[in-house]
Amino acid sequence: MTSASTKLPFQAEVAQLLHLVTHALYSNKEIFLRELISNASDACDKLRFEALDHPALYEDQADLNVRLSFDAVARTLTITDNGIGLSRDEAIDNLGTIAKSGTKDFMARLSGDQKADAQLIGQFGVGFYSGFIVADKITVESRRAGLPAEEGVRWTSGGAGDFEVDVITRPARGTSVTLHLRNDEKDSAGEYLNAWKLKSVVGKYSDHISLPILMEKEEWKEGENDQPGEMVKTGEWETVNKANALWSRSKKDITPEQYSEFYKAISHDFEAPLAWSHNRVEGSTEYTQLLYIPAKAPFDLWNREKSAGVKLYVKRVFIMDDAEALMPSYLRFVKGVIDSADLPLNVSRELLQESRDVKAIREGSTKRVLGMLEDLAKKATPAPAEDGVTDVTDKKDDAAAEDEAGKYAKFYAEFGAVLKEGLGEDHANRERIAKLLRFASTASDSVSVGFADYKARMKEGQDAIYYITADTMAAAKNSPQLEVFKKKGIEVLLMTDRVDEWALNYLNEFDGTPLQSVAKGAVDLGKLQDEAEKKAAEEAAESFKPLLEKLKEALKDKAEDVRVTTRLVDSPACLVVQDGGMSTQLARMLKQAGQPAPDLKPVLEVNAEHALVRKLEGSAHFDDLANILFDQALLAEGGMPADPAAYVRRVNALLV
Known part of the structure; x- marks a missing residue:
């Protein structure tokens, strides 16, 4: 029984995908067989799972397998499984659309970069379409386990803009995917009409499949009357993979x-x-x-x-x-x-x-x-040779050693930000996770500095691991809050992942040494700050009291407090928050993500030695200068003035 054909268009994304596939997307064409065998194996796994509650789905045929067969005359290669199978609607949904989330992202990544495009095929689970690498037409015949034989389905497409669907009678459950191989002199698709080639591809890519992959046995038949001999099929099936779970x-x-x-x-x-x-x-x-x-x-x-x-x-x-x-x-x-x-x-x-x-x-x-x-x-950090002497035998495989050493950097570039989430999620393994984290620092531009490395380089008298969080590496490296640390040669870790601020709320110390944000609390370098510096700072704060009070009044709607600082060397001012408070960067991120965040009032710290700060005294434009000072400090840390137009007007007025 066969119904009239129904012709349907491909989803737009599938049409573009097929265009990529048919234009030599894969550099290694034999991958298509791995993908189709994997799909067949998955179909058998799904049947086995559904049959746990519904044994009748086996239909008295509990031995699951995948079969490969080819017809050299018709130029077809068929992959058949006796797994769960497809209904008509499932065939349309699964073979005519990319039924996965993220289609928009998929479309955004379709490009001329063949390597990147090849990776997309796998990421979206659309390996079925890889059959069009070697075929100019694919026919799928299937019946879902549990449906009557009269509700089989045939799906056919030439890989262009549409496909046809027919209802057929199919006694056997499961799916047969028949590839009609290209017949192009420049194309090597015909090599897959060879048992030796198929067995070699199965052995290379699909030997781990836990189901038996079967092929018809062949034997050599001598030719008669001076005719050449040939390989003929015996009608017996043999397993061509190890058929046990790797x-x-x-x-x-x-x-x-x-x-x-x-x-x-x-x-x-x-x-x-x-x-x-x-x-x-x-x-x-x-x-x-x-x-x-x-x-x-x-x-x-x-x-x-x-x-x-x-x-x-x-x-x-x-x-x-x-x-x-x-x-x-x-x-x-x-x-x-x-x-x-x-x-x-x-x-x-x-x-x-x-x-x-x-x-x-x-x-x-x-x-x-x-x-x-x-x-x-x-x-990634091999131990140095004893006494500085390296055994020459250690150099025999330098390339392999270099490759091994670069693997952690490669991992961290891809997954480091995800790993940091473990600080908040996995209390039991927090110390192990902390030892795996890497950052850039004021002493190293590469993201390679661990907390242990930092501790080993700490200056004598330093009692904290200093760090700064920012939206970008440039903002972190050029932050005014680093000025006194650079002046004294104190290393500061530069943290620019969005997750850093959240994750470090769960890590207060490393190996007994506290972590201290340079943007939180008043700067206290302890033994690293000499008595003369401390005394000068105290005197400046005392002499600046009247001006500080005036600044507090002018900025009462913006700043929680205004104080003199010793952390600044070249900049006039910077913003900090109180110890234990939410940083301005985290508050910004929460707002950008649509999450509730408090309206923070940071502390404005001013450099009493800076000419712009000194110009405040007796200025006829005191309020304007005070607001410019605050807004510039906000811009320096990656923020945006609440009223950008007002900031521009104030600056323009002073310039004029």
């Missing part, structure tokens, strides 16, 4: 290349991971973990609506993607698989939140990931 194998039996390919398959990433950890944990809770640190952040790392987490299996039965309960939010970039021996097969997301076993798995996996990061960080 994480269930012994580590010694798995090559780095196999670990890397498994990561690419589960993450749809095209880059190899930076690091991985494969362990079997035994004790009160038994589970196997295979966890990866990616090399590149996904475009939607900061999308709060996107689910994140690792794949959960129970006794090698797939349960769910993105099991967020198994990994804390600040490690949401981690990819991998956790296979539990203790959880029930019918575990739900709600049960995961309450399970003691899940809590143990989460804690164990968190420690494992932090351990991987600590190992990467150690390689």
Whole structure:
């Protein structure tokens, strides 16, 4: 039975995607087979999961597999699975649209950069369309498990602007994807009509698939009457992959290349991971973990609506993607698989939140990931050779060592801001997280200074780790609040991630040394400030009292207080907040995000030695100068005057 065809247009984003694919998007064409086999495996996993509650979905065929077949005469390659299958509506939704959140972001990233575009294919889970790399037409025939044979569906497209959908009779559940390979002399698609080539691609990319991947056996048949011999199919099917879960194998039996390919398959990433950890944990809770640190952040790392987490299996039965309960939010970039021996097969997301076993798995996996990061960080700062002598054998693999040393910097550039969230979210591991953080500083432009490095360089008599937060690196480096620290050669950490201000509320000290923002409270350099400086500051404050009172009155609506400071050298004024108060930067960020924030009144600190401050005394434009002084201090820290037009008028009046 076949119904009349229905022709439907592709979603606009799919049409553009197909244009990219058909114009040599992938430099490595054989990737298409990995993507389609991965989709087939996922379909079988979904059937296995749904059948936990509805065994009838197996339809008396519980052995799940993926089959590859080809027809050299018709130039077709078919990937068939007996998994969950598709209904007509699902075929339209899943194959005609990109049914994922973030479509707008996807469109914004479509470009001529082939490498970037290739990564997008994986990030959006649209690997199906990679079939058009080698095919000028794709036919999908499917029936969803549980539906009658008469409700099968055929989906056909030439990869242009539309596709056709027919209702067909399909006795077998599951899906067959048939690629009609291109027949272009310049194209090498025909090489996939060869059993040896297909087996080699499966071995390279899909050997880890836990389901059997089957191909028809071939044998050599001698030609008759001087005709050449040929390979003919025997009608028997053989398994061409190892057909057991990679994480269930012994580590010694798995090559780095196999670990890397498994990561690419589960993450749809095209880059190899930076690091991985494969362990079997035994004790009160038994589970196997295979966890990866990616090399590149996904475009939607900061999308709060996107689910994140690792794949959960129970006794090698797939349960769910993105099991967020198994990994804390600040490690949401981690990819991998956790296979539990203790959880029930019918575990739900709600049960995961309450399970003691899940809590143990989460804690164990968190420690494992932090351990991987600590190992990467150690390689980034190799210990010096004893007595300054380096063994020549250490230099034989300099390139590899340099690559290892650069991995943590690469990780931190992509995920450092996310890792900082752990200071507020994970009290138990706060110290370990703090040791992994890196910043730029007044002594180093690169984001490579850890708290331990800073402490090792602290000046004698220094009793705090000083830092400043700002919107940009330029604003941080040029802040007036750093002037006295630069003058005295005291290093200050420069923090410019939006999360810094929030995260440091949860970190008051490091290894016994307090952290002190240079923009909070009165500057107190303790032993680093000599007696003469202290005395001069006290005298200036005393002699300036009348002027300070006048400034307080002029700025009573803007400033909580006005005081003389010793932190300024070249600038006339700066803004600070009281110790323990919310910074002006954090208040600005909250307002920009639409969150409630208090109307802060900062403290204006003035440099009694500056000519502009001295000019205030006896000035006929005292109020204007006072407001300009405040607004300039606000601009210097990245803020904006409440009334920019008034600021411009005051400056113009004084210039005239």
